[in-house]
Amino acid sequence: MDIAWSEFTPLASFAGGAMIGAAALLLMLLNGRVMGMSGILTGLMVGHADRLWRLAFVAGVIIGPFLFIAFSGAQVDRQPVASGPMLYIAAFLVGLGTAVGSGCTSGHGICGLSRLSLRSAAAVMAFMASAVITVACMRFFG
Amino acid sequence: MIVITAALGAGIVFGAGLAFAGMLSPSKVVGFLDIFGAWDPSLGLVMAGGILVNATGHYLVMKRKKPVFEAKFDLPSSQIIDRPLLLGSVIFGIGWGLAGLCPGPVVASLLLQPVDMLPFLAVLLAGGFAGRWLRA
Numbered sequence A: 001m002d003i004a005w006s007e008f009t010p011l012a013s014f015a016g017g018a019m020i021g022a023a024a025l026l027l028m029l030l031n032g033r034v035m036g037m038s039g040i041l042t043g044l045m046v047g048h049a050d051r052l053w054r055l056a057f058v059a060g061v062i063i064g065p066f067l068f069i070a071f072s073g074a075q076v077d078r079q080p081v082a083s084g085p086m087l088y089i090a091a092f093l094v095g096l097g098t099a100v101g102s103g104c105t106s107g108h109g110i111c112g113l114s115r116l117s118l119r120s121a122a123a124v125m126a127f128m129a130s131a132v133i134t135v136a137c138m139r140f141f142g
Numbered sequence B: 001m002i003v004i005t006a007a008l009g010a011g012i013v014f015g016a017g018l019a020f021a022g023m024l025s026p027s028k029v030v031g032f033l034d035i036f037g038a039w040d041p042s043l044g045l046v047m048a049g050g051i052l053v054n055a056t057g058h059y060l061v062m063k064r065k066k067p068v069f070e071a072k073f074d075l076p077s078s079q080i081i082d083r084p085l086l087l088g089s090v091i092f093g094i095g096w097g098l099a100g101l102c103p104g105p106v107v108a109s110l111l112l113q114p115v116d117m118l119p120f121l122a123v124l125l126a127g128g129f130a131g132r133w134l135r136a
Helices: A010-031 A037-045 A051-072 A085-100 A105-114 A118-141 B002-021 B026-033 B042-061 B083-099 B103-108 B114-135
Strands: none
Touching (some): A010 B042, A037 A085, A037 A105, A037 B114, A051 B002, A085 B103, A085 B114, A105 B042, A118 B026, A118 B083, B026 B042
């Protein structure tokens, strides 16, 4: 296995990850809610009574990167990998899969694994495996 | 009102953390998933940092009877590993691998890259509706 040392950002990624964990913890400690992005988006769409906190959370997620850029002075790299129809096929599959599978990287990954949920561990293994296989297929056949 | 402010604050920390971690770059995400190419282990550290903080904190938070601003903890009750969970997760993984985007970074990139991300989110939500309809 080759490691891309020039791309590796251990400190920033660990610190950013710790912030993501802290955000999940805040939402649970203060409001008793699981920080799952796909579930929060779905809740916004289907008209739950408690739409407002979801809207506020989404607004925060949109503002967050701008505050990060303003305070750190750092650039945020956003190099795309897909374009055209492939991008939208991917978008549909992400929406479909997280709805059927009840969660995504934040809900099952950061929150579920932290509560030692076997259900979330199974979901994480399933989406990690299929994502790795998909990327490998794109590398060898794409 | 305080519940809404708390949600806004948590969202800001999440969005800033995603940006700091490098999760907003699809090519970096795919670099982690690309174990047969030049592998970038960074995202493993994002997961490690996130779970370390959240798991430790969660253990302490669960010693409380209720959250600070709400009446009860709203935790998922299902513990069954069933076909929708696994099949849905596999489908999500395919989409994640193709574009390097999962829902959190899509929302966090909305105003950074609106030309791409607004239609992406619209199609993602359409997929979500299709998924809910299939499950119903």
